Amino acid sequence: MSKGADLMILAEDVRPLAHSQKSMKKREAILSAAIEVINAKGFAAATMTEIAAAIDLRDAALYYYFPNKQALAFAGHQRSLERFEAILARVEAEGGTGLCKLRRLLAALLDDAVGNGPQLYFGDNSYLDAEQRQAIEAWSARLSARLERFLEDGMADGTIAPCEPALVVQLMVGMLIWLTKWAPTTPGLTNERLLEAIEVMALKGLAGPKAVAGP
Amino acid sequence: MSKGADLMILAEDVRPLAHSQKSMKKREAILSAAIEVINAKGFAAATMTEIAAAIDLRDAALYYYFPNKQALAFAGHQRSLERFEAILARVEAEGGTGLCKLRRLLAALLDDAVGNGPQLYFGDNSYLDAEQRQAIEAWSARLSARLERFLEDGMADGTIAPCEPALVVQLMVGMLIWLTKWAPTTPGLTNERLLEAIEVMALKGLAGPKAVAGP
DNA sequence: TCGATATTCTAGCGCAAGTTAGAATTTATC
DNA sequence: GATAAATTCTAACTTGCGCTAGAATATCGA
Numbered sequence: 001m002s003k004g005a006d007l008m009i010l011a012e013d014v015r016p017l018a019h020s021q022k023s024m025k026k027r028e029a030i031l032s033a034a035i036e037v038i039n040a041k042g043f044a045a046a047t048m049t050e051i052a053a054a055i056d057l058r059d060a061a062l063y064y065y066f067p068n069k070q071a072l073a074f075a076g077h078q079r080s081l082e083r084f085e086a087i088l089a090r091v092e093a094e095g096g097t098g099l100c101k102l103r104r105l106l107a108a109l110l111d112d113a114v115g116n117g118p119q120l121y122f123g124d125n126s127y128l129d130a131e132q133r134q135a136i137e138a139w140s141a142r143l144s145a146r147l148e149r150f151l152e153d154g155m156a157d158g159t160i161a162p163c164e165p166a167l168v169v170q171l172m173v174g175m176l177i178w179l180t181k182w183a184p185t186t187p188g189l190t191n192e193r194l195l196e197a198i199e200v201m202a203l204k205g206l207a208g209p210k211a212v213a214g215p
Numbered sequence: 216m217s218k219g220a221d222l223m224i225l226a227e228d229v230r231p232l233a234h235s236q237k238s239m240k241k242r243e244a245i246l247s248a249a250i251e252v253i254n255a256k257g258f259a260a261a262t263m264t265e266i267a268a269a270i271d272l273r274d275a276a277l278y279y280y281f282p283n284k285q286a287l288a289f290a291g292h293q294r295s296l297e298r299f300e301a302i303l304a305r306v307e308a309e310g311g312t313g314l315c316k317l318r319r320l321l322a323a324l325l326d327d328a329v330g331n332g333p334q335l336y337f338g339d340n341s342y343l344d345a346e347q348r349q350a351i352e353a354w355s356a357r358l359s360a361r362l363e364r365f366l367e368d369g370m371a372d373g374t375i376a377p378c379e380p381a382l383v384v385q386l387m388v389g390m391l392i393w394l395t396k397w398a399p400t401t402p403g404l405t406n407e408r409l410l411e412a413i414e415v416m417a418l419k420g421l422a423g424p425k426a427v428a429g430p
Numbered sequence: 431t432c433g434a435t436a437t438t439c440t441a442g443c444g445c446a447a448g449t450t451a452g453a454a455t456t457t458a459t460c
Numbered sequence: 461g462a463t464a465a466a467t468t469c470t471a472a473c474t475t476g477c478g479c480t481a482g483a484a485t486a487t488c489g490a
Contacts, residue, residue, distance in 0.1 A: 022457095023466080041341055044259030047447060059448080061468050069448065124396075126256055161419070167404075167412035170397055171390045178389025181339075189382075197382035204376070205420030237487095238436080262477065275479080276438050284478065 027065045029055050032117065035076040039118045039180065043073055043127040073120075074132045080119035081139050087112060088146055098154020099207060105150070106198055109176060110191045118180035122173050144169055154208065161208045172202060242280045244270050247332065250291040254333045254395065258288055258342040288335075289347045295334035296354050302327060303361055313369020314422060320365070321413055324391060325406045333395035337388050359384055369423065376423045387417060 033054040037046040048059040048069055066072040091105045113119070122140055125133050147169050154160025175198070183189055248269035252261040263274040263284055281287040306320045328334070337355055340348050362384050369375025390413070398404055 026467090042257045042259060042339065044257060045342065048449090049447075058469060060450080060470080063449070064467065124257065127260065161415060163415045164408060164412055167408065168416050170393070171412060171416055174390040174393025175386045176389070178385070178392055182385055193379065194382065197379055197386060200376060200378045201383050201386055201417055201420050203420060205416050205418060205422070207420075241437090263479085264477080273439060274477085275440085278479070279437065 023065075026055075030057075030062060030065055030072070031076055031079055034072050035080065035120055036117050038073060038076060039120060039123070042124065043069075070128065070132070074128055074136070077120050077125060077128075077132075077136045078139075080121050081136070081143065083112065083116070083119060084109075084121055084143060088143060092146070097157050097159040098150050098152070099159035099203070101150045102154065102160075102206070103199075103203060105147070106172075106176075106203075107191075107195055110194060113180060114191060118184075121177065123177055144173075147172075151206075154206070158208050160206050163206065168206070175202065238280075241270075245272075245277060245280055245287070246291055246294055249287050250295065250335055251332050253288055253291060254335055254338070257339065258284075285343065285347070289343055289351070292335050292340060292343075292347075292351045293354075295336050296351070296358065298327065298331070298334060299324075299336055299358060303358060307361070312372050312374040313365050313367070314374035314418065316365045317369065317375075317421075318414070318418060320362070321387075321391075321418075322406075322410055325409060328395060329406060333399075336392065338392055359388075362387075366421075369421070373423050375421050378421065383421070390417065 030051070034046070034051045037051050037054065040046075048062055051072075052059045052062050062072065066075065087108045088105065091101050091108060094104065095101075096104070125136050128136065144166075148165035151160055151163065151165035151168060155162060155165075179194070183194065245266070249261070249266045252266050252269065255261075263277055266287075267274045267277050277287065281290065302323045303320065306316050306323060309319065310316075311319070337359075340351050343351065359381075363380035366375055366378065366380035366383060370377060370380075394409070398409065
């Protein structure tokens with residue numbers, strides 16, 4: 001094996017060897033469908049047939065884009081984390097107090113969920129093999145750490161009360177994961193009301209002495 | 216079919232026809248193992264073999280106590296809801312302000328999780344058939360309503376700020392479900408620190424003008 | 431100790447779902 | 461339009477797991 005070929009293979013999966021943009025678009029569609037189904041029913045209960053049917057294909061067609069079900073799910077996790085990271089980076093770039101950033105992040109995540117459907121952000125990944133799981137968890141941990149920074153920033157600038165950032169972040173993640181399951185089935189629920197509830201329950205308590213109202 | 220026989224069958228599953236107390240104990244052990252495995256890996260990924268192995272049995276032995284996997288999971292949901300309801304009833308009986316009850320309930324749930332392992336409280340149940348799912352969801356809804364009462368009581372007695380109880384309860388449920396997944400794998404984490412984090416993030420924000428500190 | 435009952439095991443069936451091979455069909459290029 | 465490439469399909473193989481039948485073992489009362 002030449003060193004060059006090795007590097008090509010490491011990047012991700014090799015199936016679409018020299019694929020066009022049109023092909024990549026279908027790959028994305030498959031990924032979205034897979035994320036939705038896996039998120040709704042869990043990895044094991046989500047069948048390749050069902051994922052394929054969601055975009056009018058037969059199960060076998062999926063293997064043209066992904067080598068197997070595991071790799072498809074892995075790619076789904078990666079894409080979800082990319083999206084999360086993009087939102088996170090945007091909020092970081094906009095700056096502001098710790099509490100401000102936290103508030104804007106939550107709003108952006110809700111908007112994203114509405115527009116693009118729920119993701120696999122931090123949920124179950126026990127079905128991945130050791131390397132894949134390690135990669136996803138390391139990535140998740142890096143993102144969580146950046147989220148914790150918001151809390152630390154807030155504790156420094158006085159907009160957030162003393163707390164253990166790691167624990168608080170996990171509590172928030174739990175809220176958000178569960179949100180994607182029940183909120184879509186609750187009729188008449190708007191993002192505004194959700195944000196209001198989160199504001200009252202999760203953010204008001206975190207607010208420190210220098211916190212001010214408003215976005 | 217006689218009417219009498221019909222009623223006997225409705226109650227639950229019939230397998231352990233005239234079983235002794237010893238047999239019932241094993242049934243409970245199987246239930247606990249099933250709850251743990253299903254909670255950890257999801258219904259579809261949890262195999263009868265693995266559940267049985269957790270208490271040194273072969274998969275076939277489980278069918279002496281439960282007619283099939285679905286019924287086993289259903290019984291698990293029921294047992295979890297029973298436990299939840301028992302805790303809820305105890306807190307209700309002790310009385311106090313709305314915030315007080317909420318606080319004590321969360322503490323009791325954490326204690327329960329430590330002693331008896333995580334439960335299937337409100338998680339996924341898409342694998343149940345229509346009747347079973349309906350039964351579980353109706354029961355869950357009744358319990359949620361009683362939990363919402365705590366918030367309404369608090370809003371009435373001034374210990375909890377104005378909010379939409381149904382939404383806030385769901386946010387809390389999400390925190391708790393997710394908690395059972397990551398907390399056990401976090402080294403050095405105590406219930407005290409968890410309660411403190413919940414107190415700061417979830418309860419302080421809900422506190423109304425008449426709230427006072429302490430348990 | 432012995433028979434009856436309760437409990438668990440071994441062996442294997444059947445089915446669903448992941449996967450593959452290769453044919454069929456569409457799409458792109460000249 | 462014809463040829464090549466890309467994409468999707470049909471059909472079948474394989475495996476793992478829920479589940480069953482019936483044998484084997486343990487438990488217990490007389």
